[in-house]
Amino acid sequence: MDVLRTPDERFHDLPGxxxxxxxxxxxxxxxxxxxRVHYVxxxxxxxxxxxxxxxxxxxxxxxRHMIPVLVDAGLHCIAxxxxxxxxxxxxxxxxxxxxxxxxxxxxAALIDVLELHDVTLVCQxxxxxxxxxxxxxxxxxxxxVVTANTFLPTGDRDPGEAFLRWRDFSQSVEMxxxxxxxxxxxxxxxxxDVIAAYDAPYPDETFKEGARQFPTLVPARPDDPASDAxxxxxxxxxxFDNPWLCAFSDSDPITAGADKVFVAEIPGAKGQAHTTxxxxxxxxxxxxxxxxxxxxxxxxEAT
Numbered sequence: 001m002d003v004l005r006t007p008d009e010r011f012h013d014l015p016g017x018x019x020x021x022x023x024x025x026x027x028x029x030x031x032x033x034x035x036r037v038h039y040v041x042x043x044x045x046x047x048x049x050x051x052x053x054x055x056x057x058x059x060x061x062x063x064r065h066m067i068p069v070l071v072d073a074g075l076h077c078i079a080x081x082x083x084x085x086x087x088x089x090x091x092x093x094x095x096x097x098x099x100x101x102x103x104x105x106x107x108a109a110l111i112d113v114l115e116l117h118d119v120t121l122v123c124q125x126x127x128x129x130x131x132x133x134x135x136x137x138x139x140x141x142x143x144x145v146v147t148a149n150t151f152l153p154t155g156d157r158d159p160g161e162a163f164l165r166w167r168d169f170s171q172s173v174e175m176x177x178x179x180x181x182x183x184x185x186x187x188x189x190x191x192x193d194v195i196a197a198y199d200a201p202y203p204d205e206t207f208k209e210g211a212r213q214f215p216t217l218v219p220a221r222p223d224d225p226a227s228d229a230x231x232x233x234x235x236x237x238x239x240f241d242n243p244w245l246c247a248f249s250d251s252d253p254i255t256a257g258a259d260k261v262f263v264a265e266i267p268g269a270k271g272q273a274h275t276t277x278x279x280x281x282x283x284x285x286x287x288x289x290x291x292x293x294x295x296x297x298x299x300x301e302a303t
Contacts (some may be wrong), residue, residue, distance in 0.1 A: 001092075001093070003090065006201050015194060020041075023039075029101055035083055035089040040078070052078065053126075059082075062283065097214070119144075124149050128150025163218070179196060185284045195270035246263065
């Protein structure tokens with residue numbers, strides 16, 4: 001496995017991102033060595049752990065508006081960059097990235113190395129596709145779940161026209177415009193320096209193989225390679241009775257309605273104060289980050 005590493009100077013003076021960098025080394029999974037995974041760790045070490053998982057094609061920068069609010073409430077924030085994103089290492093071949101490899105890399109970093117316990121998961125986009133697998137397969141590590149604009153697809157449902165258009169765009173566009181993609185997924189217009197921060201992890205197209213591959217890994221048909229594992233995860237989650245909150249936005253065509261499925265099928269979601277974040281798009285952490293953070297704080301305090 002050939003691995004790329006974004007030069008540190010790409011991340012100097014990013015607006016609103018003063019956090020210290022932390023790294024762990026995990027197995028690549030092919031027996032050839034390790035991958036370096038970056039994570040932000042902020043807040044009191046004796047506080048409740050809040051795990052903030054980003055999706056496609058963002059990185060931990062997405063949570064910069066939320067982390068200060070969570071820390072002020074006494075929470076211990078962990079915000080990793082998925083392999084292939086942010087400051088984490090980036091395998092150079094698209095074939096290196098599979099749904100299972102992402103699950104295993106995340107498990108290795110968060111459970112095997114960091115040994116997180118009593119976790120409140122906050123997940124959006126692919127943060128849910130991966131994080132909810134970890135919840136299903138390591139349920140004893142998780143105290144609560146907050147799902148925001150995400151799902152755990154099995155390919156048994158129509159993925160919807162909005163997702164199919166996005167997938168087609170991601171595979172056909174000549175240059176994969178990461179900052180532009182995040183901006184178009186927001187209801188607010190990001191400033192040029194913020195858009196540049198989302199482009200920072202990728203000096204050129206060779207660094208984007210993970211970002212380019214992610215849309216093709218979403219199970220969109222019943223016989224997808226990840227479908228059976230996700231069905232098995234759903235079987236577990238349908239018995240998961242720890243508190244589960246949905247905080248979806250009102251303006252995301254890709255995940256609209258997925259919250260209703262969680263509420264209907266997850267025991268821990270019954271009777272919770274589910275909320276809709278108004279005026280926010282797919283990347284609600286950008287549009288209404290402090291508001292979403294306050295929802296998380298209230299949820300932790302109430303449960």
